[in-house]
Amino acid sequence: MVNYSTSEENHIKAIFHLQTHSGNVSTNELARELRTKPASVTDMMKKLRDKKLLHYQPYQGFRLSTEGKKVALGIVRRHRLWEYFLAEKLKFSWEEVHAVAEELEHVSSRKLIDKLDEYLGFPRFDPHGDPIPDTEGRIRYNPQxxxxxxxxxxxxxxxxxxxxxxxxxxxxxxxxxxxxxxxxxxxxxxxxxxxxxxxxxxxxxxxxxxxxxxxxxxxxxxxx
Amino acid sequence: MVNYSTSEENHIKAIFHLQTHSGNVSTNELARELRTKPASVTDMMKKLRDKKLLHYQPYQGFRLSTEGKKVALGIVRRHRLWEYFLAEKLKFSWEEVHAVAEELEHVSSRKLIDKLDEYLGFPRFDPHGDPIPDTEGRIRYNPQxxxxxxxxxxxxxxxxxxxxxxxxxxxxxxxxxxxxxxxxxxxxxxxxxxxxxxxxxxxxxxxxxxxxxxxxxxxxxxxx
DNA sequence: AAAATTATTTAGACAAATCTAAAAAATGAG
DNA sequence: CTCATTTTTTAGATTTGTCTAAATAATTTT
CATH class of the missing domain: 2.30.30.90 (Ferrous iron transport protein A (FeoA))
Structure with a gap:
């Protein structure tokens, strides 16, 4: 299991979220989302492509690879478990939860997250109602x-x-x-x-x- | 309240711990502690001196300033509260606790730490028995x-x-x-x-x- | 389809944090 | 006290992540 930098993780996560809406994600779109500049995005995309986390041909936009999606789901899992912890245990309000979870999600210990999950009673949804992926990155979708x-x-x-x-x-x-x-x-x-x-x-x-x-x-x- | 980088924080914390033993902390001592090279330590010391966190004259070793100690106590507080949380709530063993807390301690939200403190019931000692500084950085020493x-x-x-x-x-x-x-x-x-x-x-x-x-x-x- | 506009990439620079190798200062042994 | 050793600092390079400005590719308008 490889570790990625905070910046790499933020890029992966942003692509993951944007790609559910549209198909491929564009340079400008990603730069806007991350409050950074298009040139910086291009640099990072080359790096993540070399690490086989996404598919990227110049001028064609980006799409996470299978491996990239797996990494993204791990980040989302960490983020949402921390959100749940902050709201449920520490009594943060819904609005405050996100910013702090943005920081906590980059702490990389696998064991920490799995034990946190257990401590919280394996919650399926974070305080915003978003589903929390399980250990294997599976999202258990909401049945009607x-x-x-x-x-x-x-x-x-x-x-x-x-x-x-x-x-x-x-x-x-x-x-x-x-x-x-x-x-x-x-x-x-x-x-x-x-x-x-x-x-x-x-x-x-x-x-x-x-x-x-x-x-x-x-x-x-x-x-x- | 200023924020410091993870590397700056690690240097401040290491000086804080070493300086309780000896008086001034030397370049080699600090480099050994942080598994880095003396040249890197010198660079960082100049930076922290410019930020008024420590006293440093070339060849004379370092000593935290009043402000530096305040910052160090904040880091120690975060570290020990997380250790307590990991051991007490997540059932980590004593040995495992330290490494994970090393990562968590750099998450900078003040509110997070104060709410965590409250959630844990304002513990006075971490799982190793070390005292946890309060919001103001005061260490409440163990009465006999x-x-x-x-x-x-x-x-x-x-x-x-x-x-x-x-x-x-x-x-x-x-x-x-x-x-x-x-x-x-x-x-x-x-x-x-x-x-x-x-x-x-x-x-x-x-x-x-x-x-x-x-x-x-x-x-x-x-x-x- | 050519021109204008927009999007993306490249080239080159910069700050932070680290390193190696060499120089300079401090220490200590005889 | 002087010379050898150890410690510390300086100088210059490297990596990561970012930026600006300029160049190039794609798209849209007329």
């Missing part, structure tokens, strides 16, 4: 679950409604619940199994919403 | 305590016996308990308040020793 089965306070996103009738959609619309809406269950009322949700609207405002069990049974979410 | 009051499994060292009679010394000698002997209390028996100790002899072997409450009340220790 009914919102009635969603754990309290776990960030999720509406991804499916099973009934597409006019009546249901009218109700959803009224409550500002749409595919893609970010949602957490804040409370479950045993009396009528209604749910209190906290949603984040497209305009980034949060709001409280009550939904009946009849509605809830038709809403499916996945962890964000 | 009677071995009957020593927490289980906390490494300590015999520093005083209150009764100096021939009878007591004979017994201590027989049990290989001397001033300076490293000792931990492994078990306290409620029935007769006798203690089971684990001691490390001068020849670095460990042994189990049982002592009565009468004897224990005369043995004073401090955290190592």
């Amino acid at each position: 679950i009914c919102i009635t089965a969603l754990e309290l306070n776990l960030p999720a996103q509406i991804c499916h409604v099973s009934d597409q009738s006019k009546e249901l959609l009218e109700l959803l619309e009224h409550k500002q619940l749409r595919i893609g809406t970010k949602v957490e269950v804040k409370k479950k009322f045993d009396f009528d199994q209604s749910l209190e949700l906290r949603i984040k609207t497209a305009t980034k405002q949060t709001a409280s919403v009550m939904i009946s069990v009849q509605l809830a049974q038709n809403i499916f979410v996945k962890h964000v | 305590i009677c071995i009957t009051a020593l927490e289980l499994n906390l490494p300590a060292q015999i520093c005083h016996v209150s009764d100096q009679s021939k009878e007591l010394l004979e017994l201590l000698e027989h049990k290989q308990l001397r001033i300076g002997t490293k000792v931990e209390v492994k078990k306290k028996f409620d029935f007769d308040q006798s203690l089971e100790l684990r001691i490390k002899t001068a020849t670095k072997q460990t042994a189990s020793v049982m002592i009565s409450v009468q004897l224990a009340q005369n043995i004073f220790v401090k955290h190592v």
Whole structure:
């Protein structure tokens, strides 16, 4: 197992994130993401290409190799486990977590991370709802679950409604619940199994919403 | 609050540790400690002198300034808190703890360390028994305590016996308990308040020793 | 399709941290 | 006290990661 410098790791991680959206990643795109200059990116790309971490032909953009992806997943795993630790154990707020994890993720002891994982109880999602890769770099993707089965306070996103009738959609619309809406269950009322949700609207405002069990049974979410 | 590079921090820390023993620290001494070359040390000393972290006249060795000591204590605090975390929470063994803490100590977020400190319950000693400086860099030195009051499994060292009679010394000698002997209390028996100790002899072997409450009340220790 | 614009790469420079080899200063042995 | 030895510093080179400015390639506009 080879070790990479902080700068190399940051480049690999950035390509990993950008490449999920578009296909190949361009020089300018990467330079913008890393707040560096295109010339510096080209230099680094040559080095990472020589180390067989990515595919790169001049003027063609970059794409991680299989090995490069493996390295990237290791970095992502470290980052997200630290985020979980910071939020869950040290009581950092969601916003603060990222910057500190950026530093901690470069500490390279494999044993440290595996023991941290164990200590945290093998969490599957970080505080932002992003999945945490396992020891082998596998991401255990979120299965769709009914919102009635969603754990309290776990960030999720509406991804499916099973009934597409006019009546249901009218109700959803009224409550500002749409595919893609970010949602957490804040409370479950045993009396009528209604749910209190906290949603984040497209305009980034949060709001409280009550939904009946009849509605809830038709809403499916996945962890964000 | 300024940030220092990993290399600068390692130099400051090494001087801090060496200077407690001898007075001024010499170039060769420091180079040996850091597994680097004397020429490299000289270069770094000039830089740290310019940053007012230490006093350095060519050929005269180095000594940390007040500011330098403050920085060193910050690094030591981080190192020892991480050691405590690794041993206590992640169940690393004593030997493994140091190397990983060497990496973690350079993560610079002040808030991270203070929250970690709080999470750990403001421990005063790391797993090796070394004191952990507080937020202000103060080291709270070990008061002498009677071995009957020593927490289980906390490494300590015999520093005083209150009764100096021939009878007591004979017994201590027989049990290989001397001033300076490293000792931990492994078990306290409620029935007769006798203690089971684990001691490390001068020849670095460990042994189990049982002592009565009468004897224990005369043995004073401090955290190592 | 040529010109203009944009993106990318190359060339050369720089700072940080290290090294080797050589010079200079301090120390210590006779 | 002088000469040999040891310690420390200086001088100059190297590596890594970055930059600016200029050159080149690709893309878009007219």
